[in-house]
Amino acid sequence: MLAFGHSHPNAMKNLPLNPRKVPRQARSRATCDAILAAAARILERQGDEALNTNRVAEVAGVSIGSLYQYYPTKEAILAELIRAMRQQMHDDMAAAARVAAGSGLEQEVDALVAATLRHHLRNPELAYALEIVEERLPLDAETAALKQGMRTLVVDMLERNGITDAPAIAFDLIAIGHGLADAAIAAGERDFDGLHRRIRRAVLGYLGRPRL
Amino acid sequence: MLAFGHSHPNAMKNLPLNPRKVPRQARSRATCDAILAAAARILERQGDEALNTNRVAEVAGVSIGSLYQYYPTKEAILAELIRAMRQQMHDDMAAAARVAAGSGLEQEVDALVAATLRHHLRNPELAYALEIVEERLPLDAETAALKQGMRTLVVDMLERNGITDAPAIAFDLIAIGHGLADAAIAAGERDFDGLHRRIRRAVLGYLGRPRL
DNA sequence: GCATAATGTGAGCGGATGCTTGCATTTGGC
DNA sequence: GCCAAATGCAAGCATCCGCTCACATTATGC
Numbered sequence: 001m002l003a004f005g006h007s008h009p010n011a012m013k014n015l016p017l018n019p020r021k022v023p024r025q026a027r028s029r030a031t032c033d034a035i036l037a038a039a040a041r042i043l044e045r046q047g048d049e050a051l052n053t054n055r056v057a058e059v060a061g062v063s064i065g066s067l068y069q070y071y072p073t074k075e076a077i078l079a080e081l082i083r084a085m086r087q088q089m090h091d092d093m094a095a096a097a098r099v100a101a102g103s104g105l106e107q108e109v110d111a112l113v114a115a116t117l118r119h120h121l122r123n124p125e126l127a128y129a130l131e132i133v134e135e136r137l138p139l140d141a142e143t144a145a146l147k148q149g150m151r152t153l154v155v156d157m158l159e160r161n162g163i164t165d166a167p168a169i170a171f172d173l174i175a176i177g178h179g180l181a182d183a184a185i186a187a188g189e190r191d192f193d194g195l196h197r198r199i200r201r202a203v204l205g206y207l208g209r210p211r212l
Numbered sequence: 213m214l215a216f217g218h219s220h221p222n223a224m225k226n227l228p229l230n231p232r233k234v235p236r237q238a239r240s241r242a243t244c245d246a247i248l249a250a251a252a253r254i255l256e257r258q259g260d261e262a263l264n265t266n267r268v269a270e271v272a273g274v275s276i277g278s279l280y281q282y283y284p285t286k287e288a289i290l291a292e293l294i295r296a297m298r299q300q301m302h303d304d305m306a307a308a309a310r311v312a313a314g315s316g317l318e319q320e321v322d323a324l325v326a327a328t329l330r331h332h333l334r335n336p337e338l339a340y341a342l343e344i345v346e347e348r349l350p351l352d353a354e355t356a357a358l359k360q361g362m363r364t365l366v367v368d369m370l371e372r373n374g375i376t377d378a379p380a381i382a383f384d385l386i387a388i389g390h391g392l393a394d395a396a397i398a399a400g401e402r403d404f405d406g407l408h409r410r411i412r413r414a415v416l417g418y419l420g421r422p423r424l
Numbered sequence: 425g426c427a428t429a430a431t432g433t434g435a436g437c438g439g440a441t442g443c444t445t446g447c448a449t450t451t452g453g454c
Numbered sequence: 455g456c457c458a459a460a461t462g463c464a465a466g467c468a469t470c471c472g473c474t475c476a477c478a479t480t481a482t483g484c
Contacts, residue, residue, distance in 0.1 A: 025451065028461060049348070052441055063463040068443065135344075136261070171399075172392060172410055179391015180384060187383075198384055205417025237481070240431060264471055275433040280473060 023070065032070050034060040036084075039077050044126040048133050053077075075137060082134050085127065086146040089119045097153045105161040106204065112157060113177065113199050117192050120181065128185055163207065176202050235282065244282050246272040248296075251289050256338040260345050265289075287349060294346050297339065298358040301331045309365045317373040318416065324369060325389065325411050329404050332397065340397055375419065388414050 023029045038060035042051045053074050057064040071077045093115045100111035120127045139147070151170060158166040177199050184195050235241045250272035254263045265286050269276040283289045305327040312323035332339045351359070363382060370378040389411050396407050 023461090025460065027451080031461080053443075054441065064443080065445085065464065066462050069461075072443095074442070171395065172414065175391045175395035176388050176414055177391070178395070179387045179389075183383065183387035183390065202384065202388055202414065202418045205420065206414045208417065235431090237430065239481080243431080265473075266471065276473080277434065277475085278432050281431075284473095286472070 028070070031060075031062055031066055034062055035067055035071065035077065036081060038062075040081055040126055043081070043129040043133070044123060048078075048129050051078075078130075078133050078137060079140050079143070082130055082137070083140065083143045083146070085119075085130050086143050086150075089116065090146045090149050092119060093150055093153050097157060101157075101160065105163075105207070105209070106200075108157050108161065109200060109203050110196075112154065113196055113203070116177065117181070117196055117199075120185065121192055124185060124190070131182075169207070173203050173206060176206060240282070243272075243274055243278055246274055247279055247283065247289065248292060250274075252293055252338055255293070255341040255345070256335060260290075260341055263290075290342075290345050290349060291352050291355070294342055294349070295352065295355050295358070297331075297342050298355050298362075301328065302358045302361050304331060305362055305365050309369060313369075313372065317375075317419070317421065318412075320369045320373065321412060321415050322408075324366065325408055325415070328389065329393070329408055329411075332393065333404055336397060336402070343394075381419070385415050385418060388418060 023032055035056060039051060039056050042055060042059060051074075053067060054064055056074075056077065057067045060067070067077075071080070093112055096111040096115040097108070100108045103111075134143075151174065154170040154174060155166045158169055163169060180199050180202060181195065184198075189195060235244055247268060251263060251268050254267060254271060263286075265279060266276055268289065269279045272279070279289075283292070305324055308323040308327040309320070312320045315323075346355075363386065366382040366386060367378045370381055375381060392411050392414060393407065396410075401407060
């Protein structure tokens with residue numbers, strides 16, 4: 001389960017952005033958490049097509065009115081879930097990059113790939129559903145910054161290992177990893193070790209390293 | 213623009229499959245084409261969220277009742293568009309594979325990659341929108357067969373060039389190409405030559421070929 | 425020309441869903 | 455204990471959208 005950081009459900013949604021209340025008492029914080037947890041549960045078990053505000057409120061054991069006191073729109077709920085996921089993923093990757101820094105390209109690639117796969121491993125269904133939702137939602141600034149941060153971790157890793165044109169290479173490596181992970185997960189694979197090896201092979205192959 | 217093959221708008225949709233009329237007169241064939249063209253236009257210009265049956269009928273200059281005489285559901289229209297796209301793509305790849313067969317791995321990879329990119333080049337917006345729709349739609353048997361056929365073209369190409377475990381390798385190569393193409397197109401790139409080179413690099417790198 | 429089949433029409437039904445609003449209940453400071 | 459602020463509630467409004475149906479128009483065979 002994701003840990004929700006309580007980063008003000010407001011401060012998002014630019015177009016229909018009507019300010020909403022910020023929870024002050026413990027009671028209302030519990031309500032917000034119940035709403036996010038219910039939304040995650042629905043996404044995980046039934047996918048994003050089954051998610052609507054009435055159902056979220058029902059599963060959360062909260063009235064629809066309470067939901068709209070804290071989340072101005074359905075998208076605000078989804079954006080909050082996505083932000084929490086990206087935060088966790090970013091922090092995990094940053095820690096992995098820090099630990100592996102200086103251990104050589106192969107080790108560093110491995111560390112970053114492992115961090116991203118760990119993310120999917122925790123809750124494959126939810127992670128997959130959230131990524132699908134993310135594609136068709138305008139990113140809020142905070143989530144965009146997190147994604148940029150993850151990209152920068154890859155760029156820095158490449159530069160530490162003397163690779164030129166790192167930003168463009170990072171773009172492609174991320175795309176390659178995404179492509180392989182998406183295809184494997186969509187095909188129902190759950191062998192993350194095998195997937196890890198294939199992503200390593202693709203990444204190092206793209207970088208022109210001799211095969212291991 | 214896609215050429216619609218008039219492969220019986222019926223013969224799809226297994227669950228709510230109510231037989232519908234098959235066009236006999238030229239008049240009704242024109243109606244069907246107008247409906248498919250209108251749906252493609254909407255997808256291309258406004259994306260799949262903006263597509264609904266009322267709007268399709270309006271853009272096609274046809275009444276909503278006429279639309280439902282030939283297409284039992286909204287999904288049947290989309291499935292027909294997807295089928296036409298996959299047919300064209302498959303035929304294009306098959307022709308490319310035939311011409312390039314025996315010219316060596318690098319040439320054959322190039323030919324197949326070029327065929328798939330040509331497909332996107334014709335109408336990037338429509339191709340992109342259709343692939344998004346395809347992901348969340350149950351494939352009809354004919355489309356599934358076309359996709360399987362394309363996969364087989366890649367497997368055969370690999371086996372012609374002495375590569376073992378071809379089916380698994382083909383799966384990964386397709387995923388890699390998809391990942392790179394999706395990311396580039398989503399980022400607004402329109403330099404298909406550059407994209408072609410990067411996909412070649414990724415594919416040959418995965419296969420462990422020395423860099424060119 | 426006429427009968428019949430084929431095709432075209434659009435008002436509107438039924439249901440889903442995002443969200444508002446008016447009111448009830450609980451909490452915390454004094 | 456009291457009151458104002460915070461929180462909670464759910465009926466139901468407004469809209470969208472997939473789709474039907476009863477009827478009008480056009481083509482085809484004879």
